[in-house]
Amino acid sequence: xxxxLLKSVFWLLALLTTSAVVADSFHxxxxxxxxxxxxxxxxxxxxxxxxxxxxDTGAGYTTINEHTLQQLLQADNAVYVGELTGVMADGTxxxxxxxxxxRLVLGEGCVLENIEAAVFPxxxxxxxxxxxxxxxAPFTFSTNPxxxxxxxxxxxxx
Numbered sequence: 001x002x003x004x005l006l007k008s009v010f011w012l013l014a015l016l017t018t019s020a021v022v023a024d025s026f027h028x029x030x031x032x033x034x035x036x037x038x039x040x041x042x043x044x045x046x047x048x049x050x051x052x053x054x055x056d057t058g059a060g061y062t063t064i065n066e067h068t069l070q071q072l073l074q075a076d077n078a079v080y081v082g083e084l085t086g087v088m089a090d091g092t093x094x095x096x097x098x099x100x101x102x103r104l105v106l107g108e109g110c111v112l113e114n115i116e117a118a119v120f121p122x123x124x125x126x127x128x129x130x131x132x133x134x135x136x137a138p139f140t141f142s143t144n145p146x147x148x149x150x151x152x153x154x155x156x157x158x
Contacts, residue, residue, distance in 0.1 A: 027153050029107030031055060031146040039146055041128060044105045047075025051126065055148060057141060059129030061086070061098070061118040068126065069099060069119050077102050078117075086118055096120065104132065110153035112136060 031039040032052075039055045048071040053062070061084070064072070072078035078099040086096045096118040104112045106128075116131045133139055133150075140149035 027107065027110040027150045029110060029148045029150065031148055033143075033146050039141075039143075039148075041106060041148055043107070043128070045072060045101060046077040046103055047071040047073075048077075053126045053128035055141065056127045056129050057133065059127045060131070061127075062101075062115055062129045062132040063120050063124070063127040064099075064101070064117045065120050065122060065124040065126060067123045072099070072101060081116060084118060105156060106132075106136075106148075106150065106153070109156045110136060110150050111156055113154060 029041055031041050033039055040052050041055055042050065043053050044050050045068075048068045051068065069078060078101055081098045081100050083095055084098055086094050088094065098116055098118050101115045101117050102113060104115050106112065112132055112135045115135060120126075136150035136152050138151050140147075142149070
């Protein structure tokens with residue numbers, strides 16, 4: 001392009017188009033604060049219906065409990081991957097089975113697929129850890145207002 005003004009307009013349009021695409025794919029999901037510094041997000045999974053995850057950016061793995069796993073298996077929404085040695089917050093170590101959740105929907109419309117999740121016993125609180133958050137990265141965690149911003153979400157279909 002020989003005309004500097006046309007070149008500038010072209011680059012401005014390209015930038016605006018890119019920003020619009022990024023803005024359309026960024027999902028803000030409200031979190032509920034419980035206790036002093038714990039934040040929860042609503043989610044759903046085929047088989048388990050609506051569930052709640054505590055958002056834990058310090059957890060390497062997303063975790064589900066045995067009760068939820070049984071529901072996911074019945075709905076063919078989880079596949080066994082293997083085991084890992086989990087180090088708990090108190091320093092103890094446990095062998096935990098790991099399953100791949102085929103589809104997890106965060107909030108109203110952030111679809112994540114093939115999320116590895118460690119399984120904790122009984123009806124233990126479930127954690128949204130880095131195996132899910134990294135799939136949606138880059139992400140933001142805000143405490144005022146409590147919200148989770150996710151960049152790479154699939155769309156809800158059917």
